[in-house]
């Protein structure tokens with residue numbers, strides 16, 4: 001269950017809702033089972049898995065452009081609805097979202113305060129925080145997954161942490 | 172005074188690298204020495220450390236049982252469905 005749990009947790013955070021997370025995890029794991037014999041270095045595995053999840057989430061996101069922004073809209077485009085702030089994420093609205101089971105689950109798991117603060121980060125920065133702090137990946141692994149340079153990952157991580165610190169104070 | 176302000180800027184900019192152990196001994200020493208005499212940077216360091224800790228602890232919290240159950244169920248469905256993985 002280790003791989004599945006990691007894939008699901010990350011899919012869940014990236015997609016922001018349970019339904020998409022299940023689809024994404026299934027597709028990513030199916031690909032994993034099919035290709036597992038071709039993954040030569042075990043340490044490359046999780047990078048590969050996260051990159052696969054990231055790509056499936058991106059595809060999913062493109063298919064749903066007319067729906068409200070999810071927790072981690074990787075392209076950074078707020079989709080429809082309230083565009084008063086491009087940092088606002090509709091799926092993170094705790095007030096009326098609290099009725100949905102996956103909203104409740106996210107709140108119960110991350111805590112409302114951290115979740116609200118994470119929603120205030122730019123999508124790529126949020127992904128870097130998730131991979132680096134929450135999944136414990138190295139800078140090099142995060143760079144491979146996000147296709148950014150290591151220096152860029154470090155710069156963004158620092159910016160994201162500082163912003164998160166401010167947002168936690170406000171939350 | 173100018174040196175002190177310059178050091179505050181350096182701490183603000185390099186704090187993540189400091190916390191992640193990416194700096195050499197000389198730079199670490201400079202940040203640690205400065206933070207000892209500067210309340211602003213002491214606070215900044217503590218806050219950033221807390222922020223990182225909060226994220227790391229959140230990741231250690233297991234997913235709620237209902238989500239885990241659904242994840243397991245969908246894995247089972249996946250394995251039953253796909254002939255290549257049997």
Ligand SMILES: [Zn+2]
Pocket residue numbers: 175178179180182205209211212213
């Ligand atoms: Zn200072």
